Ligand code: HEC
């Protein structure tokens with residue numbers, strides 16, 4: 001009888017221990033996931049280092065639409081897995097040009113729009129965007145080829 005009691009006591013303690021261990025593991029991994037939720041980007045040179053995954057993906061999908069391209073227009077294939085893209089890789093010229101474009105668009109909004117708004121000024125001015133110039137193509141110059149025809153022709157009379 002006594003031996004049986006001891007045994008069930010041991011079982012109970014064992015069960016508590018298992019629950020405690022499982023619990024501490026789960027909380028540990030939840031904390032870990034919580035910390036890992038903010039991704040560490042590998043190679044951001046113009047976008048903020050702490051940009052969230054959602055915001056970055058919104059921007060990237062916006063670039064696809066504004067330029068009428070796919071992610072692979074700017075991102076090169078991975079060397080080890082050629083069917084995947086290596087998003088941190090800088091070997092495509094379009095990606096580097098895009099960096100200048102991102103900075104230019106941001107500077108136009110921050111320096112040439114925002115300061116001239118009446119107070120209270122918006123936190124971010126978003127007047128100029130990629131699509132405003134690109135209109136669904138990577139080469140806006142092409143649709144602007146005949147741009148001179150858009151200017152009204154002035155009749156100049158010689159006197
Ligand atoms: C017009 C060019 C362009 C297109 C199209 C584009 N990206 Fe990007 N992407 C960039 C640039 C430029 C950077 C780096 C920004 C910087 O340096 O701050 C970047 C960075 C990234 C990064 C961060 C990589 C790192 O860790 O440094 C990811 C992830 C990414 N892009 C995913 C995508 C996905 C997914 C798509 C398609 C939905 C896409 N991009 C389409 C230009 C582009």
Ligand code: HEC
Nearest residue numbers: 063094097098101102105128129130133138139140141142
């Ligand atoms: C003020 C107008 C303007 C704005 C705003 C603008 N671009 Fe451009 N972009 C151009 C012009 C003009 C070219 C040269 C296109 C050509 O050669 O036909 C160009 C070229 C590019 C190229 C290289 C062309 C190619 O084949 O890939 C990329 C990439 C690009 N822009 C991305 C962007 C992104 C991303 C944004 C927004 C963050 C943006 N641009 C905003 C005018 C603009």
